[in-house]
Amino acid sequence: MGQSYRVAILGATGAVGTELLELLEHRNFPLADLKLLASPRSAGNTLLFRGEALPVETVEANSFAGVDIVLASAGGSVSKAWAEPAIAAGAVMIDNSSAFRLDTSVPLIVPEVNPGAAAHHRGLIANPNCTTILMAVALYPLHQVQPIRRIVASTYQSASGAGARAMEEVKTQSLDILQGKQPKPQAFPYPLAFNLFPHNSPLNALGYCEEEMKMVNETRKIFGADDLRITATCIRVPVLRAHSESINLEFEQPFSVEHAREILSQAPGVKLVEDWQKNYFPMPIDASGKDEVLVGRIRQDLSHPNGLELWLCGDQIRKGAALNAVQIAELLIQKNLLKPALAANS
Amino acid sequence: MGQSYRVAILGATGAVGTELLELLEHRNFPLADLKLLASPRSAGNTLLFRGEALPVETVEANSFAGVDIVLASAGGSVSKAWAEPAIAAGAVMIDNSSAFRLDTSVPLIVPEVNPGAAAHHRGLIANPNCTTILMAVALYPLHQVQPIRRIVASTYQSASGAGARAMEEVKTQSLDILQGKQPKPQAFPYPLAFNLFPHNSPLNALGYCEEEMKMVNETRKIFGADDLRITATCIRVPVLRAHSESINLEFEQPFSVEHAREILSQAPGVKLVEDWQKNYFPMPIDASGKDEVLVGRIRQDLSHPNGLELWLCGDQIRKGAALNAVQIAELLIQKNLLKPALAANS
Structure with a gap:
């Protein structure tokens, strides 16, 4: 069945983070590995995923090594702080905050509406406002x-x-x-x-x-x-x-x-x-x-x-946030758009 | 100063009826007498008005004798049943139901908007829908x-x-x-x-x-x-x-x-x-x-x-129903429109 992917959730302990875990557990998502990241305040806890207690780690400069997809849902300032390191490490960040939504270089995607916009991403895709x-x-x-x-x-x-x-x-x-x-x-x-x-x-x-x-x-x-x-x-x-x-x-x-x-x-x-x-x-x-x-x-x-x-x-929380983000990730996988330069590999 | 009026509330025990009592008690309404009317189901109770326990009477053919104003709030079928007897007895009925609102011979009044429409009433004025x-x-x-x-x-x-x-x-x-x-x-x-x-x-x-x-x-x-x-x-x-x-x-x-x-x-x-x-x-x-x-x-x-x-x-319940009805009554009094034929008397 081909490739599976390493995913990190940034902001794993919030309402949307919880829903992201739920969706990744129950959808047929090709998951190789799940990393839970949060601010130092929320780190240290564990969250249950597929019957296993996953640690919530503090997000750091090297958190994104080997990660394919970052689902970010910890607010605009956190996304702004970690977008560059994540992209530099080779990940695509799908950001649920409003930080980059109107940035003309960042696609803003609802998969049922404008999936084609994903083709032009530069490592960052914005998830729109829920309403x-x-x-x-x-x-x-x-x-x-x-x-x-x-x-x-x-x-x-x-x-x-x-x-x-x-x-x-x-x-x-x-x-x-x-x-x-x-x-x-x-x-x-x-x-x-x-x-x-x-x-x-x-x-x-x-x-x-x-x-x-x-x-x-x-x-x-x-x-x-x-x-x-x-x-x-x-x-x-x-x-x-x-x-x-x-x-x-x-x-x-x-x-x-x-x-x-x-x-x-x-x-x-x-x-x-x-x-x-x-x-x-x-x-x-x-x-x-x-x-x-x-x-x-x-x-x-x-x-x-x-x-x-x-x-x-x-x-x-679901289609208005977490599900839409997961659907964007699935779209990137289907269209071989995760790492545009490496698309031919998959 | 001067004249005061006999008022009957038809549907005194409902939410709007309760509010009508409240308004008549606290506004400076020239009230000579208050009669509480209801269906046989609700009759027999008493309601407190200005410290006095008023009986709730069953509405009957002779309930309207001597009444100047009927504030009706017991639903469309009750208003339809009692409008004619009330008017025949010389009262003006201000009806909170939707029964007569679109009847072209019945004024539909919001006193801040179309007080002039009251001049043409024939004993019946409709109180509009709350919204x-x-x-x-x-x-x-x-x-x-x-x-x-x-x-x-x-x-x-x-x-x-x-x-x-x-x-x-x-x-x-x-x-x-x-x-x-x-x-x-x-x-x-x-x-x-x-x-x-x-x-x-x-x-x-x-x-x-x-x-x-x-x-x-x-x-x-x-x-x-x-x-x-x-x-x-x-x-x-x-x-x-x-x-x-x-x-x-x-x-x-x-x-x-x-x-x-x-x-x-x-x-x-x-x-x-x-x-x-x-x-x-x-x-x-x-x-x-x-x-x-x-x-x-x-x-x-x-x-x-x-x-x-x-x-x-x-x-x-207040401006959307009871207050608007009381304001219509006050308008009729101010403009000498309670009994058009007798207006010169007052």
Whole structure:
């Protein structure tokens, strides 16, 4: 069955790191060896993988020797610090942080959308923002048939987007409120239990938060559509895991609901969830732990002849982060793109 | 000073009925007498009002004798059954149900928006849908300055919209989940705790639910703008009380954020909540129990030169239902419109 590969996870102890381990354990990934790397603070622990306790090592200059693929998920500053050493050691880094996503020399990839962009990598590939990945998977099949002209998105983002600690905080706060106590916000600036608020990432001069600008700029880069008009409102909701998105689309010409449904029912990475009799459509609890982006409630926009409305839910940690990164690794392997100069060897 | 009025609440024991009692107790309403009416099932109880235990009586043919104003909040079929007897007895019915809202002979009123419509009533005035009222209060001041051409709305609706039982269900389900038990949906078709789903009202042939069509049709009627283009996606979220709405607006010409902010900072029934330094904007927990619709995050739409984005939260039971009904009653009193034929008497 050919070659297998040495993989390192940088940031192995976080929410996405945990999911990466899960995926590498259960997918048919050609793994020769798995190395768990983290900051000195998290190093020293062990994590269970295929029944074996793997040590979490402190990331160091020589950590990447012999490693083929680095799955980085320890934040932008860590990725910036270790990208060069990893690439110099001959590895390809697939980076889950936002550090390199808009760097024109770094491919930004959703495998269902723009796998071809991988061919031009220089040792570094960026994994897009979670909300953006989910939207891109659902919209690109339509965009291919008839270019989308404008997107108006409103999101319903779960606590998991802010990490494992934020998920715990929502639970703790819920219990506090149910017991008549004051909820204590720590991971978030305001209580999230039984409440919601605009995404708490920094705001730009126009009042858009970073999360919203990621949806705008990253979608354009992934679609290769610089003139695609996008606006977004990102809201954090008291859901533990899986993001939802209400999306309004405008096309150049009318796009029938039937045609959209037909396309999305066969689209890679998408599962159409529409039971109109039961009023049953995508829900976060159904999307949690699933690989697919659940899409439904495809409707003719009542306010625009060329408009469509759709609703989606997707697991933010899985397809929105870890799975997409693993799929990029699998794409590099399939296309012999791990070490472009050595591609002929494999 | 001067005259005071006999009021009956029909549906006194529900969530909106409770709020009506609260408002009549604490507002400076010229109340001569308060009568609590309900179905035989709920009758027989007493409810506290200004320190006095008022009996809840079964609604009957002679219940409306001498009553000036009926505040009806017991559902469409009850309103349909009792509107004629109430009007025949000389009362004006202000109906919180959807039974008469689109009836062209019945005014549909948000006092901050179309108080003039009250002049034409024939004994019956409809109180709009909660989500619609909140949106109308926030948008009409802008619409007056420059007509809105198109609205794309996505809602975040609390459990309270489905009544007191639904609010309890979210709490019970949350506790169940935190204790590792399966949540049991009863008021809603699916678990709402730590989850969300499209509004579970009946769907029309185009896949729009009743709640969405209320936003479309009632807003047009209230604004007197039959050609206003509106599309909506209504989502139920695990918030106890107060609805939120992400609203994208298109105007004929550019509408500056500064101008919109200036208008909304002085608009009746609106409170502008925008602290850009603290990333602090309207939240359901802040809107709960408040009279005003909290509006914020007014932004230039990145996808349309004539577009604005805004975000609002409002108490669905208060301004979205009970307060708006009481304000209509106050409007009728102020304008001498309670008994049009007798207006000269007062």
